[in-house]
Amino acid sequence: MPKRKAAIAVGGVAALGAAALLLPNAMASQDNSQDQGAAAAGTARTLKTTDASTLAAQLKQSLGGQFAGAYYDSARKQLVVNAVGDGAAVARAKSAGAVVRQVENSTADLQSAAKTLRTKAAIPGTAWAVDPRTNKVIVSADSTVTGAKWDRLESTVDGLGSGTATLKKTGGTFKTFVSGGDAIFSQVQGGNVRCSLGFNVTAADGSPAFLTAGHCGVAAKQWSDSETGQPIATVDQATFPGEGDFSLVKYDDPATQAPSEVNAGNGQTVAITQAAEATVGSTVFRMGSTTGLHDGQVTGLDATVNFQSETDPNGVDTVTGLIQTDVCAEPGDSGGSLFTQEGAAIGLTSGGSGDCTSGGETFFQPVTAALAATGATLGDAGAGAGAGAGAGAGDDQAGAGDEAGAGDQAGAGADDQAGAGAGAGAGADDQAGAGAGAAEEKGTKHHHRNGQRGGTSSLTGSN
Structure with a gap:
């Protein structure tokens, strides 16, 4: 039997109403050679997103318990690393080319908050995630969370403290x-x-x-x-x-x-x-x-x-x-x-x-x-x-x-x-x-329609 080439190309569709335009240089790597000196001098490097992800993973290991998350500043194309306390490890993070920000909540603090939510507020239609930009756990509730369910969720979030968690409503249903x-x-x-x-x-x-x-x-x-x-x-x-x-x-x-x-x-x-x-x-x-x-x-x-x-x-x-x-x-x-x-x-x-x-x-x-x-x-x-x-x-x-x-x-x-x-x-x-x-x-809809409606995104001009 001849080799079968998979007809399914990953994650694509047969046609798009508004197909994305891929320019020849869309996938080109950013030249970071000019940033090497900046890193050595302890100033923030300009990074593409994949390099920022790699650096974040490395600094997570290097900082250990002092690491409190990281995020990519897309406007400046820099990696911002949250740190609890100061010291040699933080200095090394700066030398590696990251922007280091001192924060109050450690990773352990945020994980503890998430554990409390899981224990007390695992309500259908809710979600929570760590947002390193605010150094908080952001809790979301969809349109089905009302009445006693909302009261229970709000009480749990309030109990975590305003400096640890924030509650918001989101449209539709999860x-x-x-x-x-x-x-x-x-x-x-x-x-x-x-x-x-x-x-x-x-x-x-x-x-x-x-x-x-x-x-x-x-x-x-x-x-x-x-x-x-x-x-x-x-x-x-x-x-x-x-x-x-x-x-x-x-x-x-x-x-x-x-x-x-x-x-x-x-x-x-x-x-x-x-x-x-x-x-x-x-x-x-x-x-x-x-x-x-x-x-x-x-x-x-x-x-x-x-x-x-x-x-x-x-x-x-x-x-x-x-x-x-x-x-x-x-x-x-x-x-x-x-x-x-x-x-x-x-x-x-x-x-x-x-x-x-x-x-x-x-x-x-x-x-x-x-x-x-x-x-x-x-x-x-x-x-x-x-x-x-x-x-x-x-x-x-x-x-x-x-x-x-x-x-x-x-x-x-x-x-x-x-x-x-x-x-x-x-x-x-x-x-x-x-x-x-x-x-x-x-209310927990599984989605299953075909792909003939085109997206509007382009892979050009992004990070």
Whole structure:
């Protein structure tokens, strides 16, 4: 049998109404040679986002308990590092080229606040994430959090103190975004499931595979690249809910050639050469089959999201360790790719609120954590996998794979994805496939529409 070249290019769509324009230099690395002297002199260096992520990971190790987060100042193209106290380690951070800011809350303080929220306020429709720009935990509540639930949440946040946590309302409802990028499909009892391929990878045993959202992997075992086609891949590991939202899906044909790239539409692709940690303040791009290419900024890290349970009307599906952004997403965008202009894989679309008309916030599974948990590597034989993550980048994610298979908590109804064909056109938005679609009306909507609506972002002129 001849080698099958995967028809699914990572995280792309068949067509875009307003395709992004990729200029030849869009992926060019920034020349930092002039910054070496600045670093030696202890002044802040000018950095591209991927280099800022690498430096942040290195300084996290160097500063130890003094490290209290970092963020990217996109206007100045500098890395700002929060530090508790002063001393030689802080001086080394300055010498490395970071802007060092003295703050009150340590990482341990913020993690303790998040633990209290998890214990006392794990209410469906709530989320929280660490925002290093304010040195606080930012707590969000969607439109379903009212009455006694709101009072309970507000009381918990107030108890943490105004210097530690801030509470805000967000529009819409938090829901998982099933699909995004190039569509993948599965036939399940009661209807079709549609999700999206995130990034092609090489599994630990050397076989070709891809990453997608965990709630897709717990909804269906076998996946096809067309709505009515035969399965081409089988779920190997799946985590949802719990410590992440990711699945490793192996191609059934070991000869499958799976390119390490993102389809940005209009015949353009972005080569994915490494995985990198997200940095607050950095510009990122999301590719989705519903809305095309959109960009925004990372707004928080180590986010916890409490989705309404798909299987228990009074339950909650809590997912931890996510990336929070202001990038928009809509039904049809789950599992798709979050990446940088330089070609670094950052995340897999999980869920959020709002849409691409009024805006919203979207949460992503970190790719570095998914790779560490599954043992997979990016691209052909994993070339470049994790290169941007820096020393110890996956340390905090160790053990995330222990949740593999935790999706049996979510049940078969975890995804209500109606199966719209990739580029299927009319009617793709309302495919609620019988019983699968019923769960969508419960408020925790899994998104599953096709990708014929174009995005408005461009990969030019960004960080």
